[in-house]
Amino acid sequence: MKKILLFAFCLSLFSCSSELDLHPRTGVTPETITPNDLKALENGMYNNVQNDPKRESWIMFDIIGGNVQGSSTTSKDVINNTLNPLNSIIVSSWKGYYSALYQVNNVLAIAEALPLDEDTRRIRGTAHYFRAYIYYSLVTRWGDVPLLTKNTLEKPSRAPKALVWEQVEKDLATAHEFLTTAKSYYYVSQDAVIALQARVMLSQNKRSEAAALAEQLITKGNYALDSFEKIFRKEANTEIIFAFENLTAESSNTISTLFYNYGHPNKGSYVYAPSKEMLELIGTNDKRRAISFGVFGGQDCINKYPSGQAGTDPVIISRIAELYLISAETSALDLGTQRLNAVRTARGLPEVHPSSQAEMLTLVLEERRKEFLAEGFSYYDYVRTNTAKQYLGLLDYQHLLPIPGGELQLNEKLTPNPGY
Template identity: 25%
Template sequence: MKSFIKHITLGVAVLVGVTACDVNRLPETNISDETFWRSETDLKSAANYLYTFLPPFAIPGGNSTEDVWSDDAVGLASNNISDGSRLAPATDANNYNTPYQLIRAANNIIEKAPRATGAGQTAIDRYIAEARFFRAWAYFSLVQKFGDVPLILKTLDDTSPELMAPAAPRTEIYAQIYQDLDFAATKLPTPTALGAADYGRISTTAALAFKARVALFEGTRAKFHKYGDANAHLTLAVNAAKAVMDSKLHDLFANYFGMFQYEGEGRQNRENILVKQYGVSTTERVLTHPYFRSSLENGNVSPTKSLADSYLLKDGLPITKSPLYKTPVVSLDVFANRDERMSATFMKRGDAYMGTKPVFDIAPLVFNKSGFTFRKYSNIDDWTTQASTMDRIILRYGEVLLTYAEAKYELEGQISDADLDISINLLRNRAKIARLTNAFTTENGLDMREELRRERRVELAQEGFRYWDLIRWKTAEIELPKPVLGNFFFKDEFGTATTVNLTPENFILVQNASFRKFDPEKDYLWPLPINEISLNGNLKQNPKW
């Protein structure tokens, strides 16, 4: 299932020249050898390098820590994004330079692939399509954070005037992203055609699913921040998501927790659309990660009360409305009669844990400051080896269903029960909670938009979406300045060895509201690195930074 990952090393070796410090330049001495760009094998080897840019698991100090930027999770210490204390950086390799390195590598393949006449036009188009997918991926990463950025669509040398070009408006960048993804969707193989041997490569449904993600982000951001043509983007989101749904190439994996375990890997899990692959086995590691031990068990990413409270009871009602909800007396009570995704996402007493403590009882507060521990991707054997080969899910069908429902609602101001049944209710059925209908929301005084957003939050918890959802909905200014709370303090279970700050209601107080802020005049865009502005006088800093 993971055969192609072993060949990425060749692609890295071939394209190693494109990782120089300069963001925009690609010297023509790199990959200009006429003997290389000839065959389909050459194209595939070159494209393999692009896959190394797929986001890894969150690691301490790494760049995949979106969960702790939000109100879903907290780390061992506060971070300067969620608490509003950051300053414009001198450099930002992870968030600014790395995407441009990927763009440069993609542009290089797009330009040189046509030389491989021995490969045939179908193969040439396929690997150009892979490169255009990754170029779109990189530009979305940039515009999502920084807004307007330089749009570079060719390889540059030291004399290229584009080196001093001003930032392109976000409308132009999104237009290019959509063009790239449309090309990819028409030229890439289907997941069925990729089969087991090429599982992990970009497929036509990956291009469509990613287009749906991009269009939902910009459509809702434009709507709630009041700029641009929100409906144009939302229409693209609906159509792209529906195209994936109508393809019948994907469906939901039966076991939600199992989806984030080894049993959920490979072609047999039709929910997976794109994953970041790790090693084949413990003996053929190639690439591994210590996510469970270094991030979850060690408390670098721990869930909050805010996230916990989002999970419905089995009757489909929130804890503030359901007669099934009872104030917990012991820690297991938190999970009683709840959406099954909560037990799959949060550790609870009796779950398999780690080598030195095989069965979980309660979160150690010295590490898990909130009194909660995340469970997705946990594996006791991986904890021991600290070398997991479990893949990270990047795109999955569950997200596509959520995108369809939200985009449909925001576009039309309503959503039919029929559309709920082909999207949200498939997820709720797997979670074993009551079906969502328009009558149900009316009868119980619920708001459909809020229920759609809740569904997204719990379905995609611990997968890095929440911060960006708060940004596009323009609710970060409301949610992020709130205090960070954790679990009920169950004294008999937590003990008294660790000093804990508590609220009057007996919740763990992780961070007081006085230490948190979000400035809506500046924090919805990230600051450009100061050194990039110094290098290019036509590049302007984002407002208020």
Template identity: 30%
Template sequence: MKKNILSIAVLLMAVCSSCSKQLDGIRPKDQIPQEALNSNDINTLRVGMYSQMENVLFTFWFDFDIKAGNLKGGPGFTMSSDYVNMSPSDAAIATMWQTAFLALNKINFLLETIDNNPQPASFATIKGEALYFRALVYYHLAARWGGMPLLTKRTYDVVQRSTEETTWDLIKADLTSAEKLVANYSDRFYVSTQAVQALAARVYLATKDNANAIAYADKVLSYTTSGFTLSADATAYASQFVAGSTARELIFALANNTAANPHLFYQQVNDIDGSWGYSPASDQYTTLFADNEAAAGDKRKAATFSADNNRIIKFPNGISGQQLVSTTSAAYTPIVVSRLAEIYLIKAEAQGAGSAAAATLAPYFAARYQTTPTAAYLTGLNATGLQSLLLNERRREFYAEGYWWYDIKRTNRTDLLPALNSRNYLLYYPIPQTELDLAGYTKNEGY
């Protein structure tokens, strides 16, 4: 094991600094001089971009649940009790950074290739997809590191970090451009207008632009042509995470069905061999879906935990008795990016306490609980009460989907992360030591 880790580290260092010396890519089409490419190559580059995004999102997937105490070490792994702590030398931190910048390079290569070729109408859609993915990558980077080196074209020059505000501005600009280029929803496994709008709603909520968060949430909610529908029972909820899912709650997911590039979710939390990396944290297994004064009978529990308190069955492993719903392939769990439930929760949070948020939440609660909160209860919540309710819902809804740590950070509810123990500098990730050494980036405070 130690030898394998060392080999990976050496490989990553040999690859080079992600920003100070950009790669031309890792797939054959990327290695052809750009001037030699033509319009026939663009679809090949598009496929490579989608594949690379699967790598990015899977690399980031369990990170926020680990850092925020949703998980503990499973049968095959012992996790540190100080799970929130980080240092610039952490291999996982470097892997996330470098995987993201490899994807940005591939995205920018595709954008440049499109701009350098005559553009059939279909190229506009592909360009919109690339801009959406660039925004999505930078969302994950900004959420962790704050201000980032902003790469909108490939370069071999050192690009220093921009401010956090400027990083968010690029994300918003890319989404604004993408919204005008991609088509309305027709397939959950391809970027659509509604996928762009869903991510924009998330970004505007994160940057405290509540008016735009509501506006973009409404764009998704008002698009009735697609037939987006909240899952109404545990089976429907679980069906969002099976191979080739046709769940009507999915706005956008990556199909994750390429045998040559598999991302095996179940091996992390629900393996078939009795050894896997992560299990539910003990307090989460016993209390996450507990009844409270407002609601009872959470339908998601049966789709998330099994009677075995070591397993998270949200990602099915294909074994009878160890999953709620069957799947055609345990290896092909979709990598979910946006679901309809998030849109309701974004809109209600942006609306704030009062009757408007209560009305927004009514269909959401009806889909998720046997006994739902009354309108009077929801309307009577003050700002802090509504925030606590919504954070509780987000923790339930997106358990093991990579949301919780950033939900704590963006709402400044550090009381929900006792392991932080006043070390608030840990709300920003350390710049990887390899990047500090090669590019001379400014460190984040505290490291």
């Protein structure tokens, strides 16, 4: 009965879609689980976090960050069309994050009831990392959001974003305590936790903390800047810290089909083309260009996810280039310049020598936009640095995403973001 009530709660409160039915191993009550079930429990959690928010969620900040355009619309049209309370991408992302959160909270409740050993420590650490990642995704999109660390039948209101950030930091600290190394970068490790901690600190403008965490991974020696061919063609590389493997058997996460047309060998639906600005920004002398863009059927396509309709490209969460650019933005100017130029020279570009932190920020934002095209960074980079009006022409209210209209109807305690 408890399981039925929790499922009904999730369905009615957050309009959770049928993903909750697909992996019942993560939707059972804690008292029915034994240590023999842990592997299935763990696999199901990875699956839910990867797939429930839907493929567009991973590139949301490119869609509304000026990096893409439609076949007959500009990047600004795409931004305005997407930032709508009834837009399907907005709706499915909200539903998907809370669907995944439901499963992660359930895994934590189950694992906490079992003896603490190597397996339960890994699973608890992974669950805390995933909950932190989910709430990072929620707070950077919607600001104040319902904060649920346990599944409940109560209708929640929106918690202040300061409390959400506090919970993200708390979950990451716990994840760091439980996790160690991982058997491959397709599994959450302590290094993945540190990488996300650095991003979280940067997002809150906690510059010294962000710099220290970034430097911890840069100087550790386990990672090095690598070629785009290796990173985005599923070759062994020294760059990736954590990624979802995104296998055909487990995934509905076909990001790739959004970017290719039928002229590509693996075909696609060509929903998004690279914006004219991005095509100009990443020049022909930039080693990233051939992997960032390709011409198929006479049309420019984003070329980082080559599987097309198969949709089997890894979904990269953290790689060492991000830590270099976090350090560049938050360290003292001398060290920051070294870190920025390390990325630039690795990508075939000449060194730069900023004379102020303001100039450094301008250069870092440009480098991040080139480096992380179609990896989900651009929009929030401009929002968090208060440059979204300058670079994207956003209106004040567009610095947050709209709460989906259906959620406002289902839960009277939710309030809309101003302006929508």
